[in-house]
Amino acid sequence: MSDYDRDYTGAVVQSRWVLEGEIGAGGFGQVYIATDLTTNKIVAVKISPLKITPNSSSSSSSGGSNEGSLQHESAFYKYLGEQTGIATLHDIGTNDLWGIDFMVCDLLGASLWCLLGRCGHRFSLKTTLMLADQLISRVEMLHSKNVVHRDLKMENIVMGFGKEDGKTAYILDFGLSGYFRPQSDYLTAPGYYIAGTMETACIAWHMHRPQSPKDDLESLAYVLIYLFRGYLPWTFDRVSLFDSHLSERTLKMKLSLPIDIICKDMPSEFARHLKYARSLKYEDTPNYGKLRDMYRRLMQRMGYQYDGVYDWDLKDRKSHVTKQPPVDVIPASTQGKPLEQEKPVPKSDSLIPETPLVQDKPSEQTSPLPQNNPLKRKNPSDDKENHQQEDKPEETTQPTKKRKIIFIKAADKKQPAPKRRGRPPKQAVTKNAQEAVMITKKAAQNNEITDQRACPRKKPAARKKACK
Template sequence: MEPEPDAVLKEGETLGDWTIREKLGQGSYGAVYTVVNKKGELYAMKTESVKSYNKVLKAEYYVLSELKRVKAQHFCAIIDSGLIGETKYLVMTLVGLTLTELRKYNPAAKVHKFSLGCALSVGIKCLEAIQEIHSVGYLHRDIKPSNYAIGRIEVRQIYLLDFGMCRKYKDNSSNIRNPRSFAAFRGTVRYAPLSCHVAREQCRKDDLESWLYQQVELTTGRLPWKNMKDRDDVGKCKKLCRQKEYVKELLGGCPREYLAILRLIDSLRYYSDPDYARICDYLREAIRNNNVSEYPYDWEMLNEKTAAE
């Protein structure tokens, strides 16, 4: 689906104080650009037509504003926002490569995965980001490697992106909203939690489940259902991987602490308050037990190797 024409800009065009440098991507909501200000500083700009049915930009603005209020560490800063003509825009931090891109960063690698120390350290930061968004009353509902990115300059910084699927799980009195009897599928099939496959309302546990699938993929380079096309088949495979005789299909090649994390996440219910610290402790235990280092990250090593050549 093409974006509304009013929300598409060309290189060299200006919008307020911002000049368009390059289009980074587009969707049904509008587009994303690299923009530059009068000082020559680079940022990202998201645009959306006022005619757009899905008010993605509004959601993004509210979520990022709430995260700024609590001084969250893993999210882009809002630099500017406004409406010019028929185009709404939001200017924010320009990030670097996504975890999906970084996982495939070394073309010589036979398996696209991170080293264990890198995967565990990145996993902790990704989990911290989920805890931060939950702390302001929102579920992300589309946790996956392409929605995490490193900093453009600070290559050890991890950002959580894209709030188009977000939903408030708390009401204005900070009470957890009661679940709907039916909830349409939200998210990306490969990383979606079991709840999505049975049309159940998502909760904090479900973001953590998606995070664990991502974590397994970053660690081993694979997920058992990677090549399955049918959504129901993927759901059945995820469920089967919980059984004792099949759990190695999911967690084979992972530190043993991942099984403890899976059991912890699966024990949570709709109203449960997840023990994020315990999950982080498991990851730190895995770092110690496997005698691996968090730093430097894999992409730092590759950059050094390229520079040396």
């Protein structure tokens, strides 16, 4: 196992392919990104150690070639040729210096498993339906060539490169693929004990039975359900080796759970796809057009279009927009100033207007009038008032009612207020005057009483004058 995990970065295969770094690994080999020294083209090189030999019991079901070997896989690439959604094979051979088998193909884009991680581990209904339309066509093409893939999963479905090819889905990894034959031709069922994915595998895979086109459609149904929901009822942490206990547990859930529960909270088309695949017999030819039209009608009912815009494209667009610098961040009022004085502000509908607010006004002068303008006297009474207020120097410095209030800092509040000089307050003068008036009135009354006592004869004389 240590040789299988060996890092071949920097190795030169056949004096032509320079391995730059590992980009993936499967059940039977590792995938490296490489450079072609002759054309300077970037390609993908899949390598496998020579000492790892596949299970010999499965050779009978693949027409003489060992399943899992690169020679077996390359035979399907050669047979399928230039079909849409199939990578182009460039070279195949053995390198004795490094002790590896190698296979060189076109370098393609990210797998659906990687794209799921970028999109929150689930796709929208529109993206799932656009992928379903392509994948049904890919499976139909394989079956028309009498090929059964037998290992459909998210890791083996990738997207292409470029503006146009980047919208095309590719099917990879034909290490477990085989040619379809009638069930009577199989003496023993092929066994896959060290490879495969239990989550999206068909029921026949768990039971070690030969597979047919209907089994690829069943695995494709699990893939589409996983893409839309982000999980399956039997989802578990992935392990590198085959686990018989997990396989039995997964098989029981696939057989016991109703399909409506497996496809809960999903459009009914996904459940109908799975029911149709399980209802077929081993040698039945599936109706691919029926499945494709079913998903297209759902696409039309939802108002979607086949525009080739997937969830990861929208994700890339949003990240590209956030990386762009903001536009029109400099206010119009500061365009004439040097750049050092300009401060960018965010663009929004609630920008601060160009006219300054009340808080931005300069503080008013301590004197009510400018120093250069002399005071114009209108009335003589003004001079009198000014003369009375000369003894109050502080009142002349106080702001008028119309001026803005000047706030004092917290440190200034702790200081004691200065003592007032000049005349006492108006209220105190008024109170003293009232007391003086009361004293005067009382003194006058006492004088009248004293006079009446001293001169009692004046009263009859006053009465006589009143009678006359």
